[in-house]
């Protein structure tokens with residue numbers, strides 16, 4: 529059932545809202561793959577924050593934003609085959625119209641879990657990463673708010689509605705944020721028990737949803753359930769603190 533990804537397929541999944549550098553792919557993983565990941569997330573790795581909990585794989589970045597070189601765990605990489613699928617799609621490899629990141633593949637994954645009523649305040653992901661995030665959603669659906677930052681010299685007269693986008697992230701979908709959407713916009717998940725007023729006029733990716741009827745039939749409402757997001761990134765600075773160990777252990781080197 530592997531999907532054939534090409535430039536036309538990618539272009540057809542681009543959001544036609546500003547900035548035009550986000551892509552939405554419904555059903556990027558199957559329901560059994562979704563369960564496989566949810567069951568394998570280690571229960572002892574959560575960091576508890578005020579309105580969500582978080583785990584970083586293979587580890588958290590250093591204070592200076594560097595990643596200690598290590599592979600992603602198999603349940604976030606090859607089984608289920610999320611990395612091969614991302615590789616074929618191209619957001620890190622730089623194929624199908626995407627721009628390649630320095631390592632050509634994600635080396636880091638932040639896993640967020642939000643229960644109903646939880647969220648993440650508006651923020652930007654910053655310069656420790658190449659400007660690409662690939663977000664796989666598991667469990668419940670949430671709305672992601674994206675707001676373009678006011679550009680220098682631009683007055684407040686700019687149409688607010690045009691600057692704010694709502695993106696509905698369905699379970700098993702992939703959202704790719706690149707370019708200006710990464711650099712010039714803030715994003716966040718409102719901490720609500722239900723997302724309301726969902727429809728073609730209010731949701732930027734409505735035409736790309738896998739199951740729009742599900743939300744339309746509920747009167748434009750998405751009752752929040754626990755949602756887990758896998759956010760794949762390419763950390764620019766990778767440190768090889770294990771260099772001495774590799775030398776002593778004679779294990780040989782790997783690529784970056």
Ligand SMILES: O=C(O)CCC(=O)C(=O)O
Pocket residue numbers: 638640648653663672715716717757759
């Ligand atoms: O859960 C999401 O989709 C967004 C998470 C996020 O913005 C982050 O981890 O930086």
Ligand SMILES: [Fe+2]
Pocket residue numbers: 651652653715
């Ligand atoms: Fe973020």
